[in-house]
Amino acid sequence: MTTHRRPLESVLDTVGETPLVRVQAAPDDVPVYAKLESFNPGASIKDRIGLYMVEQMLESGKLPEGGTVVEPTAGNTGIGFAVAAGQLDVDAVFVVPERFSVEKQQLMRALGADVINTPTEDGMGGAIQRAHELAEELDDAVVPQQFSNPLNAEAHYETTGPEIDEALDGEVGAFVAGCGTAGTLMGTSRYLRDQVSDLHVTAVEPQGSLYGTTKGQDLDEGEYKTEGIGTHNPETSELFDPEFVDDIVQILDEDTHAEMQRLAAEEGQLVASSAAANSLAALDVAERAAAGDIDLPHDCVVTVFADSSERYLSKGVYGSYEEWEG
Ligand code: PMP
Numbered sequence: 001m002t003t004h005r006r007p008l009e010s011v012l013d014t015v016g017e018t019p020l021v022r023v024q025a026a027p028d029d030v031p032v033y034a035k036l037e038s039f040n041p042g043a044s045i046k047d048r049i050g051l052y053m054v055e056q057m058l059e060s061g062k063l064p065e066g067g068t069v070v071e072p073t074a075g076n077t078g079i080g081f082a083v084a085a086g087q088l089d090v091d092a093v094f095v096v097p098e099r100f101s102v103e104k105q106q107l108m109r110a111l112g113a114d115v116i117n118t119p120t121e122d123g124m125g126g127a128i129q130r131a132h133e134l135a136e137e138l139d140d141a142v143v144p145q146q147f148s149n150p151l152n153a154e155a156h157y158e159t160t161g162p163e164i165d166e167a168l169d170g171e172v173g174a175f176v177a178g179c180g181t182a183g184t185l186m187g188t189s190r191y192l193r194d195q196v197s198d199l200h201v202t203a204v205e206p207q208g209s210l211y212g213t214t215k216g217q218d219l220d221e222g223e224y225k226t227e228g229i230g231t232h233n234p235e236t237s238e239l240f241d242p243e244f245v246d247d248i249v250q251i252l253d254e255d256t257h258a259e260m261q262r263l264a265a266e267e268g269q270l271v272a273s274s275a276a277a278n279s280l281a282a283l284d285v286a287e288r289a290a291a292g293d294i295d296l297p298h299d300c301v302v303t304v305f306a307d308s309s310e311r312y313l314s315k316g317v318y319g320s321y322e323e324w325e326g
Contacts, residue, residue, distance in 0.1 A: 042080050188304075
């Protein structure tokens with residue numbers, strides 16, 4: 001693993017090769033490891049797809065040199081694209097519904113991107129529509145469309161998967177991750193399963209989200225506070241393949257909130273809610289394996305901690321559950 005001891009030419013050289021750190025609460029005989037994605041320059045896992053997708057689109061000619069990426073996004077993906085676009089002489093425009101985190105919009109602007117707000121009542125649908133209209137109006141613009149673009153999952157097949165495999169000498173028994181676009185889960189676990197054919201794959205979602213319906217689970221749609229994962233669309237993300245996934249677990253917001261606080265207080269991990277949900281699901285898989293309820297090809301469970309709690313402090317992540325805005 002690169003340890004970045006040598007001088008690097010560009011901030012883009014610091015995307016990926018993030019640390020893989022043991023979760024201390026796991027059973028001794030089935031360790032859990034989490035990949036700490038806040039170590040990326042834009043401080044989240046989405047830097048990987050920002051860099052990979054912009055590079056691939058430039059290489060294939062889909063995005064002309066000096067062109068523009070226009071993406072409807074509420075957060076980390078915009079920051080990831082903005083980091084890459086700024087260094088690769090590409091313009092970036094993000095269409096963000098008004099209600100989304102002001103901090104994230106400030107970061108996108110600071111990185112040189114334009115941010116256009118759409119009315120909250122038009123939802124993400126309104127932002128998507130406006131992004132396509134803008135791309136039509138601008139010369140040389142593309143909408144990367146992280147929810148349907150296979151390059152999203154490919155970024156993880158090419159980077160996250162191999163990094164985990166190498167760090168653990170191929171001895172991975174299960175990969176566990178929450179799904180927003182499902183790019184992380186699908187791309188990483190596809191790579192790992194190409195190395196270990198009976199790898200156990202677990203998708204994670206907050207209770208109220210509908211990924212589990214793709215496996216026939218009877219779920220009620222509801223609001224949830226956990227940020228970055230889950231879907232209200234019963235058809236889910238186009239990248240998600242339920243056949244590939246062994247199980248889908250729902251985590252309650254209350255438990256996620258408590259785990260966020262436990263990870264900080266007991267493990268020194270300042271991670272956000274999707275990471276806490278992943279931690280609980282990964283610990284559950286490890287405990288089931290330790291109890292002999294499931295068979296893993298290797299006694300080792302891996303997950304990702306997608307970003308840091310610092311990005312959400314104003315939402316009260318470390319206060320009481322009732323005060324947490326999610
Ligand atoms: N956690 C956070 C904080 C995120 O922003 C995202 C992306 N929406 C995810 C997890 C899920 O990643 P993916 O889109 O690859 O499923």
